Each structure stands twice: as structure tokens, then as C-alpha cells.
Amino acid sequence: MLQNSCVIVGGGVVGIMAAHILSKKYKKVHIIEKSKNIGGLLLSKNYGRDIFFDYGPHIFTLTKIDDLNKKLFGSIENLEKKWLIHDQLFDGNFFLKWNYNSPLIDIRNLPQKLYNESINQLNKIKFLSQVNDYNSYILDNFGHTLKKNIFDKVVKKIYGNVNYDDLSIKSLKIFGLHRIIAFTSDLTLSLKKKSIYDERIAYHSFGQDRRNIKYFYPNGFEGIGQWVKDQTRILKQNNVTIHTSQKIDKIVSEKDMIKSIILKDGKSLDVDFCLWTIPPALGLSAGNIKFSGKIPKTRSNLLFHLEFDKPLKNKRATYLWNWDPDFKIFRVTLYPNMKKKIENNSSYLTVEVLC
Numbered sequence: 578m579l580q581n582s583c584v585i586v587g588g589g590v591v592g593i594m595a596a597h598i599l600s601k602k603y604k605k606v607h608i609i610e611k612s613k614n615i616g617g618l619l620l621s622k623n624y625g626r627d628i629f630f631d632y633g634p635h636i637f638t639l640t641k642i643d644d645l646n647k648k649l650f651g652s653i654e655n656l657e658k659k660w661l662i663h664d665q666l667f668d669g670n671f672f673l674k675w676n677y678n679s680p681l682i683d684i685r686n687l688p689q690k691l692y693n694e695s696i697n698q699l700n701k702i703k704f705l706s707q708v709n710d711y712n713s714y715i716l717d718n719f720g721h722t723l724k725k726n727i728f729d730k731v732v733k734k735i736y737g738n739v740n741y742d743d744l745s746i747k748s749l750k751i752f753g754l755h756r757i758i759a760f761t762s763d764l765t766l767s768l769k770k771k772s773i774y775d776e777r778i779a780y781h782s783f784g785q786d787r788r789n790i791k792y793f794y795p796n797g798f799e800g801i802g803q804w805v806k807d808q809t810r811i812l813k814q815n816n817v818t819i820h821t822s823q824k825i826d827k828i829v830s831e832k833d834m835i836k837s838i839i840l841k842d843g844k845s846l847d848v849d850f851c852l853w854t855i856p857p858a859l860g861l862s863a864g865n866i867k868f869s870g871k872i873p874k875t876r877s878n879l880l881f882h883l884e885f886d887k888p889l890k891n892k893r894a895t896y897l898w899n900w901d902p903d904f905k906i907f908r909v910t911l912y913p914n915m916k917k918k919i920e921n922n923s924s925y926l927t928v929e930v931l932c
Contacts, residue, residue, distance in 0.1 A: 581605065582847045584838055586825065587854035589617025593808050595852050597648045600815045607846050608812070608819045609838070615809060615819055621802025629800040630882040630927050635915060636666070636895070637793040637804075650793065651807075661917055663792040665783045667893035672731075672900045676758075677891065678782040680898045682727060683758040694722045699759065705776055711744035718777055719757075727757070730902040734931065737876055753779075754900070794915055820844075877932040878907065884925040889913055905930045 583603040585592045588610030600606045608615060618633025639646055643653075651659055668680035676683050684695055698720025706717030711732070715724045731754060732744065749755045756779035760768065765781060768774040795803040812819065820840065827839040835848045856873055889911055891897075897909040910927040 581849050583607070583850045583852070584609065584846050584848050585852045585854065586838075587617070588612070588615030588819065588821070589854060590619065591854040592617075592852075593812070594645065594648060595854070596812050596817045597815070599850070599852070600812075600817055603850065606815075606817045608817060609823050609825060609840065609846075610819065610821050611824050613821055614805060615821065616802070616805035619801050619805050621800035621805075623799075624882060627798050628884065628925055629798060629802060630880075630912075630925070631800045631802070631910065632880065633801075635794060635801050635910065636663075638790055639793075656793075657796075659796055660793040661796050661915075663794070663895070666792055666895050667783065667914075668896045668898065669891075669894045670898040670900055671904070672727075677894060679758060679779065680896065681753060681756060681758055681779040682731070682900055684723065684727060685758065687726060691722060691726055695720065695726075696759065698722055699777070703773070705773060709745050709747075710742070711746050711748055712741050714746040714755075723757070728754075731900050734900065734902045735876075735907070737874075737931075739874070800912075879930045879932060881928040881930065882925070883928065884923060886923050888922055889924045889926075905932075907931045 580603050582605040583599045584607045585595050585599070586609050588608045592608055592610070593615060596606055596608055614620065620632040621629040622632070623629050637649060640649070646653065650656060656662065667678070669675065669677035670680045670682065672682045673686040674683075685692060687695065702718060702720070706714060708714050708717065712724075715728050719728070728749065729741065732739070732741065732748060735752070736744070736748065746755060756777060758765070758781060759778050762781045762785070765778055766785065768778060769780070795801060797803050799806070809819065824841045825838055826841045826843075828835055829837045829839065835851050837848055838846045838851070840846070858868065858873070891911065891914070893914060894911055895915045897911070899906045899908065906928055908929045910929075911924075912926060913924050
């Protein structure tokens, strides 16, 4: 028997997927989203002539849950009709020098003396530390030379002037930067058979990684925003009500249970179940609940969308990352390679700059 009312706060990927699942359990499902559209960072914008630029993430991968894959991608039998499928991503990166075969940092670009010190410290480590805090993890598993000359500089570029003591190692793992390229390709393949090295050193390219991972990008000219449009249509067909350009004004509770949520426009939504997908501090504030934790810090960035009247020279890379602290550029997205086609002998890309 269906329960009555469910409210999902936040219309990002988590909120969208939750709405699919909860619509089978509740008569009424509401998504509250402060932006004009759901999708969170999955957003595309048209700047004319059917050229769409993406914001935030672009690429999906299959999960290990068949039902979730069906909700994300639609019918598995029709994948190639709706999606551009990449067997590999050929990302590159810049740190002191360009590397067009991997998005990860190659410490062999360090001055020879620093490189020798780094390798000496790396090889002396006999046991992997499983601590969670950034400082201890890097010192225990890589040594002070790499921490000072690589990791601390990259962290400062990504997160700004933060206290390293406040960070967990997840701050690097989210980008895969807890692994580095440190040796020749052949030696790397040999060393990665040992767990003490496998957790710390990276393959030289995606081609050496034998995991069968496929990457998906919408097949069409509307970019990742096409997926959001499709999800919006499907959710509405499943009687999910989407409240966009809305914020929560008040949370009404009784005996530590949420009874209703009042929106900024005065509309009241009854709540039998509430799923909060955005930072908890915002919910505590709306519920007038005192808390002593730290409010998450944010980092601003600027997006520069560029179009050129010539095709790209680089025909493979989907992303080019820039970890070098001397540059403000963080990432470049190369759409012709993402979409596997060149339109009108031109090219366009997005440059992300950290502020």
C-alpha cells in the first residue's frame, strides 16, 4: 500500500534517482530545487546555432545495479541510440610539463634531485597507512618531499587557502590524485602487482587499466542537459511534482519528526518522509536547530566558453586537466572529442578557471 507524501530536497542526480525509487512507494513525491531546472551541476546552455556548452560533470558510467542503470540510461538494448559510448577516456594533464596520456601527475617532471628524494622516501615505506586525514595519509604513504612539492601545492590550487588539518584524503581521491606516475611504464606494470605500490602509483594511460569501464555521453547536440530534460519528462509522467526556483522557508516538526515543509512562496507540503540531499547545515538552519559543526566552505570558478573556426589538433582528449599551481586554469573540456564529431570544420571548448 502506498504511503502518502514524500519530499526530496535537492534536484541533483541523487534527488532525481531517489524520486524514481520513491514514486513507487508514495502517492505524492515532491522535489524542491532552488535553481530553474533540476539536474544540479548537470546543465547545458545554448549560446546560438545549436552549440551547447556543459556545466559541471559530463560523463556517466554504468553502475553495478541493473535497475539503477535502466533509470539512468534507459533500455540497455537501445544504449547506442541514446548515448555516445567511450571505451576509454584519453584525458591529459599539465604539471610542469604536458602529459597527453593520463590525467594524473607525473613526478618524473620534478627536478632530478627532488625526484630522487621522492623515490627514495616512496620506496622506504613498507606498510600502507589507512588513516583518513590528509596530512597523515600523505606523509605516511608518500613522504615529506612529495607532500611539500606536489600534494600541498595541488591541494592549495584546488581548495584555496585551507587548513590542511581540516582535510581528509578524500579531497584528493575525488580526482584520483592519491596515485602518481613515478616510474617507467614497464616498471609500473610490475610494481602494481604489489598492493604496497598499487595504492600509490598510477598507470601511464587508461589503456593500461584493464578494467572494462565504459563512459557515456548523450547522443545529440544538447549536451548533458539532454539527460536532464529526459529525466524531467519521465518524472512528471510518474506524477512527481518538481518545484523549481524554490527555497525552504521553514520546517515544521513535532516530537523530533518533520510534519511539513513551508516554501518561500508560502506553499506548505505535508511530509511523511523527507530525503535531504543538500548540505545538512541548511536543513538545521531551516528547522531552527542549533548546531556546533562547521559550515562547508565553497570555491568559486569561472567558465569561459570558446569557439574556434578550425578543428582541434588534439583528436583524442575529452578533458585536459591543469594541476600546476602557477596557472588559474583548472580543466578544459574538448567537446568535439566528447561528441566524436567535428561540426562545420570548427571546434569549441570550455575552460574552467578557479577564483
